[in-house]
Each structure stands twice: as C-alpha cells, then as structure tokens.
Amino acid sequence: MTVVAWIPMLPLLGFLVLIATPLFSDRPLPPKLVAAIGVGSVGLAAILTAFLAATQFAGNPAAELNLSLWQWFSVDGLQLDFGFHLDWLTLVMLSVVTGVGFLIHLYSTGYMRDDAGYQRYFAYLNLFVCAMLLLVLADNLVLLYLGWEGVGLCSYLLIGFWYRDPANGAAARKAFVVTRIGDTAMVIGLFLLFTEFATLDIGELISALSTVQANDPRVTLAALLLLGGAVGKSAQLPLQTWLPDAMAGPTPVSALIHAATMVTAGVYLIARMHPLFALSDMAMSAVAIVGALTLLLAGCSALVQSDIKRVLAYSTISQIGYMFLALGVGAWSGAIFHLMTHAFFKALLFLAAGSVILGLHHEQDIFRMGGLRRKIPFTFFCFLIGCACLAALPFTSGFYSKDRILLSAWDFYHGFNGIWLAGVLGALVTGFYSFRLLFLVFFGREGEASSHCRDANNTAMVLPLGMLAVLALLGGLLAPPLQSVFGAAGAGHPPLWVEAIAVAAPLAGIAMAWWACLYNDPARGEQSALGRFWYSGWGFDRLYDTLLVKPFTTLARLNRNDVIDRLYSGTAAASRQLHGLVSVSQNGQVRWYIATLAVGTVLFLALLVVL
C-alpha cells in the first residue's frame, strides 16, 4: 500500500522543493506558487488520508495496515525497518494532522501574506507535517523518535521564525532544549526497552510485554522514562514551561504545532504504548497525577494572563493535562477523543485569535481589547464556538470528550477520588478562563487598541475558520472506533449527581467569569500576590532559572578557558621555570665550572659507597 508512503512523502517533497530553490537560484518563487506547493502537498496528503479511511477503514474497526519501506539498519540483534503501521489510532492522528494541518496551511496563506519569509515559512510547515506524519505512522520506536525530534526541530524553527528578535530565538531554544530533556529520558527508555526485550518494533514489543508480570520494575522504569519524553513534548509538569513562551511564533504555527498536533504527541506516545503503561500501576498513577496537577496549575495560570495567546497556551497545557489524566485512568480512547476534539476547537481558537491579532495590528494584550464583537462578528462567532467547546458546554464536542474522561476517572478508582475532583475543578477553571477571555476581548468597554480594529479576514482565512467551527461543534459525533486498538472499555454507571456536577462545573466557571469581567470592571495591574504567582506560571521559570540555568551558565562561563588546560600550561610554565633555574648554572665562570666538576666527582664517589 504505497498510498501510505505518499502521505508523509508529499509534504516532504513540498519541503524539498521550497528549500532547494533558494539554494540554487537567487530569485524567490512567486508567492502563489509557494502557497500552491505548501498547501497543495498537505491537501493532497489529507485527500489520500481520506481516501485511505474511506477504502480501507470505513466500517472496519479492526483494520490494520503494515508497510515496510526498507530495512533501516540491522546490527547484531538491533533490527529496524523503515516501516509504517496503520490502525485506527494512527488514522485518527493522520486525519487530525493532515486535516487540521491543511486548514491551518490554508489559513496561513492569508495570515502570512505579507511576510518576507513566506517561502521559508511554508517549507518549515511542510517539514513539520512530514515529521508529524512519520511520528504517528512509525511502526517502531526509533522511527517514532525520528518524527518526534523532527517536529521538535520544526517547532524550534517556527517559534524562532521571526529571527531578528532575540526574544523569539530564546523562546525557540527554550522549547527545543526543554523538550530535549524529556526526549533524552525517552531515548534512555528506548535503550532500556531494547536491552530488556531485544526489540524496538512496537508490535513485537507489545507482544513481548504479554509475558511480563504486572508491576515489573523494569516495565515501570521504562514507562516512566517514556513518560518523561511525553511530558516534555506535551508540556506537562514539570517540563511545561516552554509552551507559553513558544507563543512567540506566528499564530497559525501556535495553532498547528502548539495546540493541535505536536504537543499532543506525548498523548499519542502513551496511547500507542498503552500495554506498557497498563502493566504498571505506578506509571499509571504517575500519568494521572501529572495530568491532574498540570491541568489545575495551567488552568490557574490561564486565569490571570493578559496576553491572548498565552491564555490559550496555558489552556492547551491544561487540556493536555486532561488527556494525561484520561490516559492515567486507562481511558485511552477518551484521551484520543479529547485529543481530536481539542485539535479542532483549539486550532479554531488560535486561528480566531490570529484574526483578532491581525485585525488589531499585532496587539495581543486582552486588557487593551474589548467590545470587539460588533467590529469582527465572524471572528467573534468562531471564538465563541471555540470557547464553548473549550469550556465543554453541553452538546459541543468538548463536552463529549471531557465528560467521558471525568466518568472514566470516577470509574477507574471506583468512586470519589482526587483525580476526578481535580478534573471537575479543572472544568470549573476552564469555564472561568475561557469566558474571561471571551468577555474581555469581545464584550465590555472598548479598549485602547479596539478603536482601529479592522476585519483582517480574507477568503483564505475565513474558509478554515468556518470549517473548524463546524468541526468543533460537531466533532463530538465523530468518536472514532478505537476499541480494536485499546480493547473495549467497560462502560461505568456513576451516580447521576456525578454527571450533574460535571455538567455544572463549567457553567459555574462561566458565571464566575461573568461576575469577574462584566459585572465588575476588570483592571489590570492590581493583581494579588497569588495572581502574580499564577501569572508567572507558578514560578517555575524562576525556579529553573535559579536551580539549573544560572548555575550551568555561570559554571560554563567560569570554565571558559578550560581548567584542565591549566594542568598543561602549568606544566609548560614549570618547565620554563626549571629552565631558568638550571640555566643559572651556566654562568660562564670557569671557577664555578671547576667547582661543579669537583662537587660532581665527590658526589659520585659518595654515591659509590651508597650503591
């Protein structure tokens, strides 16, 4: 089935064409052609995915495809193919990546219209899609890692896309390095898996796991190491700090990479390796706790942010926390479902936010906005739908997926538990911050920036917004049949009040938002200490800066001239000193010379007695 191979190949070709032409010719390609290549390659990939879904997968929950392109390497027991594995889980991811990816590419043609780095932008974006597709298609962990690092690179490049501002570069490097820390843990996990199970092929690994006892420490360790990778990539505690800064990139990039696709790769990894995690209670609890903590922490931070994109960024962290929570309670398909719906509504939110930002001439401070709903009604409606989904208002897509997660959390621990409670609290907070954002931007008094607002949407931007809005609203109906991948989940029946609380929590949050933002007049600058603490992301940045970054850079700077070299320069200096010392004996005085001769003779005769 070479159709599968073409799916990542098309964006790759797009990338190669876009990157190769400036290397060989001084004239840039016409923007229309660039857009055609950039968008077309991803669009074609999306069509191929749809074709594949329609022909092979539709109505067949157990469908699977395997494709080995070539033997990658085979060294003494470590044998890997460059091969793809396609099942429903992959298909969901493929659809999200190509589908949402296509829409965001399309949006970008409008959004980036006037940028000087148009061609470079689409090259990076195509490369990203290719890497992301490899990540999800990989049939072995090394190929997955290839995609994993590839998306990290593209994320780096796109965050720092506007390279002239050093702050963007710093944010980009931070993103790459922080995720690399997680990746390193993950790659060690791969070594552990290989050492223990002698394979890195996912299928073989999973069948090898069937013989392993539950809670085997090796499995726990491997799972925790993989979790390290997932935590880095998905911006979960404790490696979440890079994502808010990553908003330095163009907004469509934030939508594609830092909301819809790449940051959810951690979720995909855990879901893909779920038999491993399921074997270890400790790993499961760790995933759940990480998710629960992250969703609360990030939610609270989102409450007090003033930058529209940062609110969304923290919200993304928080929502991925939900997915982790879901994974941690064994709700694999719930997590993937939420991943999918989140991709729709968060992409929608980001793109809408992009329209706002563009309309306000790159103003991102929500306290300078306000009352925009009349000026840009289409954007407002899109944003409204996005916020509704985010807050999980009933009958939106977010509602279905989040509801499933909360129920699973209740079920998994057989009743009331902290994880569930965190989820519910998170829902409350989510409702609060999402509508706070909506109210501050689109309702209330007009802010300073609102006066010169224009409607920046053009066709290329309207179309994706509309489609995403539809998807966000109706995505709840698209629950993919993942039971062949994860096995059938036993449907629990929690008490009614539990369901009621789950529905009520976001509504309460919205009410609080109304009270805080519309009933009371919000003003910035009068944040409480707690507010400032949350604003700074719970002080993690400062903590890491003091604990890790500063000592490292100071040490590195202190040792710039290589302390080890002192050893050798010291030897050299000592030799020179010795030279000076012995040279004193060559003073040209004959009588001194005679004296040395005499002393030497006496010395030798004395030595004779000793020897």
Place this chain on the structure above:
Amino acid sequence: MTLLAIIAVLFLGGILAWLSEHWKDGASRWVALLSLLLAIALLGRYADHTGIATATGSAPLWWDSLQLNWIPRFGITFFLALDGLGFLLLALTLAMGLFGLIATWRDVGFRRGFFYFNYLWTLAGVAGVFTAMDLFLFFFFWEVMLVPMLLLIAVWGYEQRIPAAIKFFIFTQASSLLMLIAIVALVYLHYSASGQLTFNYRELLAARLPPATSYWLMLGFFVAFAVKLPALPLHTWLPDAHTQAPTAGSILLAAILLKTGAYGLLRFTLPLFPESSLAFAPVAMSIGAASVVYGAVMSFAQRDMKRLVAYSSVSHMGFVLLGLYALNAIAIQGAVMQMIAHGLSTAALFALVGALQHRLHTRDMGELGGLWGNLPRLSAIALFFAVASLGLPGLGNFIAEFLVLAGSFASSRWITAVAATGLVGAALYALLMMQRVFFGGERSPHQNSGPPADLAPRESAALLSLAVLLVFLGLRPQGVFDTAGPAVADALQHIDATVAGTPDRYGAPPGDTGAVADAADSRWPPSNPERGISP
C-alpha cells in the same frame, strides 16, 4: 599494489604540487585535485567489496594486501592491507580531502604550492595509517602525518598559530612515544615467548602476555589514541589547534586525524589486549561519557565560533570512545558510524566557519549576528549541519549516537545515562551558535564594505553533497554496517573469546608468566645469521 598506488599518488602528488607552483601560478590546486581524484578512482576499484554481509565468514578478511620486506632485522615488513573498516575510513579520508580542497579552493594565497604539498602529505600519512598492518609501519605513518599537519597550522594558521601548532605536536608526539614503547614491548614479549620476531599485526594478535604487563602496554596504546581522539583530560590541544588551523587544516584535523585515534583503538588496542581492555572498559567508558558532557559544556561557553565547533568534536568523539569500550557490536558499529558522520558534519561546520571568517574576518560570536538576512544560503546550510551535530534523527549522526548509546546501555546503564545528557548539551551549544551567529539582529562587523557575498555555487555544491551524504547515512546506513561488519566482528572476537575464557588466548598457567619474564635475558633481536657484531 593498488593500496601502495593510492598512498604513492598522494605523496608524489604533493611533491608535484609544490613544484608545479613554480611553473604556473595556481597549478598546484589542479595537481592536488587530480591526484585526489586519481586516488579516489584507485580506491573505487574496491567498491565491489562493500556490503558483503557479515554472515559469509569464509570470505578472506583482507580485501587486498601487500607485503614487502622492509627491515628484516626486526621482522618489520611493509605490510599494507585493506578491509571494510579500512575502506570506509580511507574513503572518508579521500572524500574529506577532496571536500577540503574544493571548499577552500580560493582561500590559500600564501605559498600555495607548499600548502598543497603539506595537504596531500597529511592525507597520504593518514591513508597509510588506515592501511598499515605492520605495527612499525603503522607508527611510521602515524608520525608522518603529523609533520605536514604541523606546518599547515604553523604557516597558514591564524593569530596564535605557533603555540597551537607546538602544543598539538607535543601532545601527539609525547603520547605516541608511549605507544612506541608499548609496541616494542609487545613485540619483545611475543618474541621471547614464541621465538618469532615480528611486527605483523595478525601474528601479534596471538601474543600471550602476562596480565599486568598487558595492562600497561594497553595503556600505552590507549594514551596515544586517546590524545588523538581526544578524550577528556588529554583534549586541550584540540581547541587550540582547530581554532588556529586554516580552514582546510581544520577540516583535515576534525574529519580525518581524530579518526585515526578511534581507528587505532578499534584496530589495535581492543584486539591486541582483550583482557586488559575488558578490565579497562569501565574507565574508558567513563572517560568517554565525561568527554561527551564536558565537551558539550565547554562548547556552550565559547565565544569563538571555531572553538565551539572544536569542543563539540570533543563531545562527539566521546561517543566514539564510549561505544568502542562498550565492547559489543551495536555500540562499536555506532562508533564507526560516528567517525564517519562526525567527519562529515564537523568538516562542513569548519568549512562554514572558514567561509564566514573569509567574508567577515572574525570568528567572535559576540561580533556576529543576524547573518540569515544577508547570507540565507550559508545560514540554511549551517542550520542543517548544526542540527546534524546535535544528533537529529534522520541524519547519520543520530544513527551513530543512537547505536552507541543503545549498545553501551547494555554494558553500563549509568555511564550511558550520563552520556545521554550530552544530547541536551549538544542542543544547547548548537542552537546557541545558530542564535548568536545567524539569528538575532543584524550585526555586521564591518559596515563599510557592503553586505558579504553568499555562498558561491562551488561552496554550496560541496556542502550540499555532504548534507546529502549525511541524510543518506541517516536513512540507509546498512551499507556502512555491512562493510565494517567483518572487521568489527573480528575485533570483538578476541574480546568474546576472553570473556568465554578460551584457553589458547587467556589464562596461561602461572608458570608461563615467569618464563616470559626470564626470557628477557635471551638475546634480542637475534643477531644476524652471517656474523654478529661482537665475538
């Protein structure tokens, strides 16, 4: 004879290049190019040997060999031989020689003929190192490659060239004297045990050594190779030498000369002293891991772009050391791959720094910045190689580092875990370099002369071909593994035999060690059969 021809072509080409400059200005470059191409063509004759799978154990180990009498007094022969490992490294040598030549085609102005003489002689020496299978001959070439390199640094280098050149030379020379002692002692012990005086690598593999002595001899070899590699406490010559060397010299140093150290460890230290290597492996692995981390930290701290790349070499070659002493096929294959991949990526980085220096006359990253705007082509290519050096999957460096770590993880988890943090370190310095040089606000050190010119097609083509090679190695590395396989297996076989306790290699009865020590009294080497010197 082809092997001899390759080396001879380089030696003679060097002399011809020197002379040709007297006849016509600039002719030396073409002579150098032609002789390199000729050497590559000669090497190409072996291409059909590549990829013979490890499984065909019956295949002769040497693809080709040439043995001539040289100094019969010491049982020294002129013994050249080629196997998969040698072929790979020889190919790397010639390819990087060609790359360096093309990348710096116009850089050399001063005494061009003599420059290319030294350039080709360095290559010839390295080619000899990779093919010599007589320990004396090996040492001979090992030293021969140093002098022209010394001159390359000392004559065509930058500001601090003389101290750097002297440092480079003294480090390598002093350590190689230890190796010479070890070689002689090995031969002597072998002679007093077996009565056979030989420097032949194959025959010395059978030497039986008392364990304590063996350990010392192994250290003698190790130190020489570790200096070249360079491994941690012996690395300080490298940043100076790399930084001060002319671009072509840096390329040779990084891409080829460092590999001779790794090659020596794999070819000589491990198989000749399996017991000791086994005992020493934890130390060596620790040194490797320490080099990885320390190199990365040092690289991060540098202001001079070339020094940064130089320290990154320390870090990368630490992986090689780690992999070699993990003593399993996966890690060693990874180390071999790392030698090649590091050769390509670092050579390219040095070429890029050279190109920048040529255009902007500074390597200080404090004075650079925002070059992407004016030099998009150069910057993009630099980005590629920076990313390669941080080990991005899909490129050769990743395969190498992955295999090294995967293999060494089986040997020692903690050391591997420490080394793996080098991956983060690599990201730190590689991206910092990108940031400070190519991103950020534009800061051209000399505004008056207009924007610098972007890469010429010649430079682009040379660099891109390396990039393509790296991608190829990242995606289809199996050819390399198949080619190096038999040599790696051969080196490992001695270690494995030791582990298994095969009696003919190891565990000589205690009485034997005494006999070896006593044999020191025997006359050595045997006097000439015709007539001795003294009655």
Place this chain on the structure above:
Amino acid sequence: MPIESIPALHTGLSLAAVLFCLGLAGLLVRRNIIFMLMCVEICTNAAALAFVVAGAHWSDADGQVMFVFVITLAAAEVAIALALVLQFYRRRYTVDIDQLNALRG
C-alpha cells in the same frame, strides 16, 4: 692481595690524593690563569705520582713509563695553554679568569 696490608701503597696514594686536592683547591681559589695552569699541573703530577707509587708496588716499569708520558703531555699542554693565554692577554690586557665569561646562558 688485600690493599690494607701494603702501607707503602696506601701512604703513597694518599699523598697523591692530597696533592691532587691541593691542585683542585688552587684551581678553585686562584683567579690568575697562569696560577690555575700551575694548579692543573699539580693535579696531573699527582696522578703521575700515583702511577709511580703503583708501579713501585707491583714492581712494574709500566708505572714509570706512564709517568714519562704524563710529564711530556703536560708540558705540551702548557705550551699551548700559554699561547692561548698570551692571545687572550693581547686582546683583553688581563689574565683574570673571571673576565673570561662572555660565553654563558
């Protein structure tokens, strides 16, 4: 034959040694090149004396032969030495050995 049983040899050699040391001491304390040459002669003659003593002890004429050699060669040596000193004096108007220190370092 144990040396201690032959007092004549012992005494003679000791005398020679003392003579040698005197010469050496003279070399160290005198600064006049001429006197230093004389001291060297004393040293040489001390050795020659030792030969004579040893030759007498072994009743061997070799000792006396050596004595003649030594004396002869010492004379030749002094002849050359004086020529060199003369040259030196012509140029520097001194025979102080401490002035002879241009070469050093």
Place this chain on the structure above:
Amino acid sequence: MSALELHAILPLLVLGAGIVFLLLQVALRRGHRGALFTTLATLAAAAAACFQVARLLDGGVTSIQSTGLLQVDHRALFICLLLLVAAIAITVLGFSYLKHRCDRKAWADSYPEEFYILLLLTMLGACTLVFASHFASFFLALELIGLSLYPLLGFAVNGDRSPQRDQLYSLESALKYLLLSALSTALALFGIAMVFAASGALDFAGVSAAVAAMAGGPSLLLAGLTLLLIGVAFKLSLVPFHIWTPDVYQGAPTPVTALIATVGKGAVVALLLRLFDRLDLFAVPALTGLLGIMAVASMLAGNLLALMQPNIKRLLAYSSIAHLGYLIVALLIGGSAFGTEAVIYYLVAYMITTLGAFAVVGLIADGAVELTPGGSRPLADSGSDPFHRDYYRGLFWRSPWLACCLAAMLLSLAGIPLTIGFIGKFYIFAAGVQGQLWLLLAAVVVGSALGLFYYLRLLLAMVQRDTEATGTARNGVQIAASGHALLASLTLALLLFGVFPQLLINWINAL
C-alpha cells in the same frame, strides 16, 4: 711486531703519513686548496685502509691485537670509518669557514693550512682511541685529541676577517676547554693510576681479570674506575660533567664545534663501549648505576637547558647532552650484541644529524660573515646574529633548500620518522624494553617531549610568514657548491637510512 699487526693498524699509519706529508707540504709551499686536497686524500685513504683491514679480518679472526696497546676488530673499524667520513665532512665545512675568513691576499698573516694539520692530528687521536686496548694508548689518544683540539677551538684567532667578537669567543672557548679538560684528564689519569694500583695491570685484559675478581662494596679499583668514568663522562658531556659544553660549542669555529660534537664524542663512545665490554663493567652495578643516573640527568637537564635557548649553537650543545643521555640508555642494557648495535646505530644517527645541523649553521654563518665585518660586541640586534634564532625567521622562504636540510636535521634530532633519528630512537626504545629500563625510558619520553618544544620553535621560526625586521639577511644565503654537495649527501643519508635502515644495519653488522 709482525707484519700482520702493522697491517692491522693501517688506517693509523695512513693518517700519520698524511700528517707528515702535509707538514712538509705546508713547509715547502703554503696553499689552502693544496692542504685541503691532501687532507681529503689522507682521510679517504685512511677510510679505504679500513676496508682493507676489514678484508683482513674476514679470514676467520675476529680481532687482531697489534702490540699490547691496540686491538683491531670489526666494531672499531666501523667506528673508525664513521669518524673518518665525518672528518671528510668537517674538512669541507672547514674549507668554507676558512675561505670566508682567511683571505691571504688581504692579510698575509693568516694560515688556514694549520687547521687541516690539527684536524688530521685529532683524527689520529680519535682513531687511536677507538683501537685502544691499553690505558697507555687510551691516555695518549685522549691527550692527542685534546692537544689538537685546543688550538682548533681557538682557531678564529688565526683568521683576520673573523669578527672581533668571534675571535674572543673562540679564545674563551679554547681556554675554558683547556682548563676543564686538563682537570678531567687528570681525574681520569688518577683513576687509571688507582686501577693500576689495585690490579697491577694497565692493559684491558689484565684489568678485566681484577674486575672479575672484585668483591662487592667500595674498593680502590672501583674508585679508580669511577674516576675514569667521570673523565669519560666529561668528554661525553654527561650531566653533571656537561657544564663546559655550551660555552665551548658556542665559542668555537663552527667546523670545530662539529668536530668536537661528532668525532670527539664518537671516539669516546667507542672507547666506553670497549671499556665496558672488555672489562665487563656491566656486571658492576655501581658503575651502571652511576651511568644510569648520568643518563637520566643528561636527558632531563640537557633538554631543560635547551628549552628557551635562542642561540642555535648552544641549543645544539644542550641537545647533544640530551642525545648522549639517550645513547647511554642503549649502552646500559649490557653486553648483548643488540645493545652494541643500538649504540652504534644511534651514534651514526647522531653523527649524521649533528654534522648536518652544524653544517647548515656553519654555512649560514659563513654566508653572513661578509655582512658582519669586524664585529662589535654585543650585536645591535638578535636578527643580525647568524647564530640567533631570529636570524632564521622565514629562512624557509628565503633559502628553501638550506631550511629544508636544517628542518630534516631538526626532525631527526626530534626523532620523527622518515629520518635516521627516528630509527635511532626506535633502537633506544627496543634496547630499553629489552633491558626493562622503564625509568630510563620514562626519562627518554619526558626528555623527548621537552626536546620537541625547542626543535619545533626553531623549525617554525624558519617558516614564519611575517618577515619583518630580520636585519640584513633579506636575501637568500649564498653558499659554495661544496657546501651544497655536503648538505645534499648528509640529507640523503639521513633520509635513506631513515626509510631503509636495513642497509645501515647490514653495514654495521658486516664490516
């Protein structure tokens, strides 16, 4: 004295005859070229005589005792030949030296011919020393060398156009050498007297018997031998008896420096070898111990002293101290054939290299004489002192051929392959390993590492790119054809025996 015995010492006879002939020739008709010709002919004839005698030895006998004083064997003949070849080179050097300084037309009082007479006398002494098998001949030969070297060292006085400074230096070196050498000879003589007193013998065979019977602990014999050893060590300039070396090397006319560094050392090494061999002193741990200490001290101190030395002749002097230290390592492995072979090979390497180095230095200085007439003292700047390192800056670009030769010599001294010095060092290592002299080998390594520094500094000075302010020597150095031929043959030998050492090994073992 039979005809055979006379035949055996043919080289000595030839040298003697040559000296007499040359004396007569000079007495009848002075002439620089004539003297040169006679000298070269004598040396060549003596060398040929060595071959002739070697053929004599092929008939089964390994050595011929010629009277009680001299003994001729293969090894001695080989070294004798080596010394004669070196002497030929020095003659050529001397010719160049004198030609530039003793211009009869300008100054009637210059007598270059005496140089050759003294040279031949030195050679006679050296060759006698090589053949000596008796303390009388040993002493006579040593004194002959000394007596002819004193005037040679002061020979710059004879010249007219030598800079004043050079004349003073030369004189000073001669006086210093004379005083110190006389003292050391007296010491050795006293030692011989003690040996004689203890053993009752003056021939090596007789003393050998006494040494064999010697009990452990200090004794008269041992003390005598030690004094003898000190005398020899002085001639070899082993630390701590090295102290005269740099001054004498620096002050002497360069050909004489080369003479004292090669012939002077080579003959004494041969004697030491024979002494240790015949007297079986290897069995005396006290003496080998002392020798070991001197070797280590020489290697370290010699290299340390040379480290920052800017004067090339002094530098070579210090380096020769170190090299003799290396050589002793090979000597110390005992009386095995291999040790001897190692010593001789190293000696050959040392002589070729040292000759070459001094030849380049001397020829360059000769070229510079025209530019530094009269000479004030001290020199205005180091760049115009032809013996200062600064004078060599950028030499490679001005006179590539000369610089290449010097570079080859320096690399050989440093023991880098392709040169004979490397094979020599290899021999040292092989010998050291065989004798398991690890401490000494460590000293060799440390010494070599130190040595690299100053050899490289000089080497790299020659290839310096910036050629600012190197004084008068802007242009290439002009040297005579004979100089070129000499350098070419030395460099060729250096490379030939470096790449194909088996040739030389065969000769060492076959002559």
